[in-house]
Amino acid sequence: MALDQRKAPLFEALVAHERLRAGSYHVPGHKARARWGDERAAAYYGSLLGLDVTELSDTDDLHHPEGPLLEAQELAAECFGAEETRFLVGGSTSGNLAMIVGLCRPGDLVIAQRNVHKSIVHGLMLAGVRAVLLSPEIDRLSRLATVPTERQVTGALERYPEAKALILSSPNYYGMCTDLSPIVAAAHRRGVPVLIDEAHGAHFGFHPEFPPSALRAGADLVVQSTHKMLGAMTMGAMLHMQGERIPRAAIRQALSMVQSSSPSFPIMASLDLARWQLYSNKERTFSSAINAADRVTEALEKTSFRALGYGKYASPGIAYDPLKLVLFDETANLTGFALRDELEDLRCVAEMADEKYVVLALGPGTTLEDGQRLLEALLEIADRGREKRMATKHIREHMFESGENLSIPEPVLFDREEYEAVAVRLEYSVGCQAAEWVIPYPPGIPVLFPGETITEGIVDRLKRWRHEGARIQGARDPQLREIQVRRDKDG
Structure with a gap:
C-alpha cells in the first residue's frame, strides 16, 4: 500500500484518543489533568498532558509497532531515504548505543574516529570491543577536526581486515563535513558496514544549500538527532538502516534494551510532525x-x-x-x-x-x-569596543593531532572494569593513564577517556579549557586542578 506523506498518523491517533474523553484507568497517573496546585504549571502542561498516554489499542507500541507508529516510521524512512527507520526517545545516544551493541560482540574489533561523542565511546564499552581510534583530519584554516581521511581509513581497513564496522561522526559540532562517499565505498569494498553519528545533520539533503546526508553517501546505519536541527521535541531522534551488511533484528533487539519500555508519546508524535513538516513545506x-x-x-x-x-x-x-x-x-x-x-x-x-x-x-x-x-x-x-577578557592573538590549537601525520594505532580495549585511581595535580599527570573521563560539554567529545595516556599537549589544552571556564563533565574535579589517574601496580 502506498504511503501518504500528507498524514501525521501517530499525532493524529493521539489527538483522536484525546477527543474520546474516555476514563483513564491506566498509566500515567496524571490522568491528563495538571493537578499540581500551581497555576503556572497547569498553564504550561495542561494541553500537552492529553497526548501523554501509554501503549493502548489505538496508540501502538514502540517496541512492537503495528498501527500508527509503524506507519509513522515507514513514512519517515521514505522521507529520509532509508529502507527502515526507528524512532528514538533517548536522543541520538540511544541510537548510537543500539547500533554498536546490536552489531558487535565482546572482543570484536571496530575502526572508529577518535573525536566521537561520548555516547559512541559508551557503546564501545557496553559492547566490550577493541577499537582502532583514528585521529581526524584537521582543517588548516579553522584548526577544527573533521573525519579521518580516506587514506587513513583505507590503511586501517587493510591492516585490520577483521574489522566489524567503521564508525564515524559527521558533521562536527561546527556544521563542517567532508564527502563521505569515498570512505563509505572503501569500507564496502571490504564488506565492512559504516555507522555514522549524524546527530547534527538530520536536515541534510532537504535544501540545496545543505550538504548531502550520510544515507545518500551510502552509510548502512545513520543516527540523527531530529530535535537538534529539525522540529522534534528534545530527546526525539531517529535511527535509519539500509543495505544487507547489518543485522537489523539484532539492532532492533538492542533498541529494546536501551530504550524505555514506557516511551514518551509526545516526543514520538513530534518526530512524526517533524517529518510531516519537511514533506509539507519542502525547502520553505x-x-x-x-x-x-x-x-x-x-x-x-x-x-x-x-x-x-x-x-x-x-x-x-x-x-x-x-x-x-x-x-x-x-x-x-x-x-x-x-x-x-x-x-x-x-x-x-x-x-x-x-x-x-x-x-x-x-x-x-x-x-x-x-x-x-x-x-x-x-x-x-x-x-x-571593549578589549577586556582577552586575548593575545594566537593560532587556535586543536584537540587532536592530524591523522595524516600519524601511523595506524594499535587497538584499544573498551571495557567497564574499575581501576584503582589516585588524584594528582594536572601539571604532574603527564605520562599517567587517565582513570576518568574529561569531557567539555558541549560538544561532548572526550578529551580524555579512561586508560588513555596523558600527554603534555592534552594538559596544555585542559589548562586552556579550565582558564576559560568551560563546563567539564566526567572529571571528579570539574575545575581540573586535579585529575584521577590509574595507580601503578607497584603503588
Whole structure:
C-alpha cells in the first residue's frame, strides 16, 4: 500500500484518543489533568498532558509497532531515504548505543574516529570491543577536526581486515563535513558496514544549500538527532538502516534494551510532525532560518566578527551547514567564551563556545526577527569596543593531532572494569593513564577517556579549557586542578 506523506498518523491517533474523553484507568497517573496546585504549571502542561498516554489499542507500541507508529516510521524512512527507520526517545545516544551493541560482540574489533561523542565511546564499552581510534583530519584554516581521511581509513581497513564496522561522526559540532562517499565505498569494498553519528545533520539533503546526508553517501546505519536541527521535541531522534551488511533484528533487539519500555508519546508524535513538516513545506521549512543567517553574515563586515564558511574563511573540500553560525573575532580581542558571555548579556543564548569560536544553531523555528536580534547584539558588542577578557592573538590549537601525520594505532580495549585511581595535580599527570573521563560539554567529545595516556599537549589544552571556564563533565574535579589517574601496580 502506498504511503501518504500528507498524514501525521501517530499525532493524529493521539489527538483522536484525546477527543474520546474516555476514563483513564491506566498509566500515567496524571490522568491528563495538571493537578499540581500551581497555576503556572497547569498553564504550561495542561494541553500537552492529553497526548501523554501509554501503549493502548489505538496508540501502538514502540517496541512492537503495528498501527500508527509503524506507519509513522515507514513514512519517515521514505522521507529520509532509508529502507527502515526507528524512532528514538533517548536522543541520538540511544541510537548510537543500539547500533554498536546490536552489531558487535565482546572482543570484536571496530575502526572508529577518535573525536566521537561520548555516547559512541559508551557503546564501545557496553559492547566490550577493541577499537582502532583514528585521529581526524584537521582543517588548516579553522584548526577544527573533521573525519579521518580516506587514506587513513583505507590503511586501517587493510591492516585490520577483521574489522566489524567503521564508525564515524559527521558533521562536527561546527556544521563542517567532508564527502563521505569515498570512505563509505572503501569500507564496502571490504564488506565492512559504516555507522555514522549524524546527530547534527538530520536536515541534510532537504535544501540545496545543505550538504548531502550520510544515507545518500551510502552509510548502512545513520543516527540523527531530529530535535537538534529539525522540529522534534528534545530527546526525539531517529535511527535509519539500509543495505544487507547489518543485522537489523539484532539492532532492533538492542533498541529494546536501551530504550524505555514506557516511551514518551509526545516526543514520538513530534518526530512524526517533524517529518510531516519537511514533506509539507519542502525547502520553505528552512527559509526563515537561512534568511536570518544571511542577514547576520552580510552585516558582519561592519564589525570585527567573522563567520566560518564565508569568504576567505571557507576551506576547499569542506561543506558548511548554513544553519550553524560559527562566529569569531578576527582581531582576537574576544575569545569564543567571551563573545558567548557578551551575547548572553544581551539575551542571545548560543549553543556552545570554545576558546576561539561561538556556535549559534538555527532551525525551522528560527525567524527573521531572531536574526535581527542577533545582529543588533553583535553590533552593540562591536560598538562597545571593549578589549577586556582577552586575548593575545594566537593560532587556535586543536584537540587532536592530524591523522595524516600519524601511523595506524594499535587497538584499544573498551571495557567497564574499575581501576584503582589516585588524584594528582594536572601539571604532574603527564605520562599517567587517565582513570576518568574529561569531557567539555558541549560538544561532548572526550578529551580524555579512561586508560588513555596523558600527554603534555592534552594538559596544555585542559589548562586552556579550565582558564576559560568551560563546563567539564566526567572529571571528579570539574575545575581540573586535579585529575584521577590509574595507580601503578607497584603503588
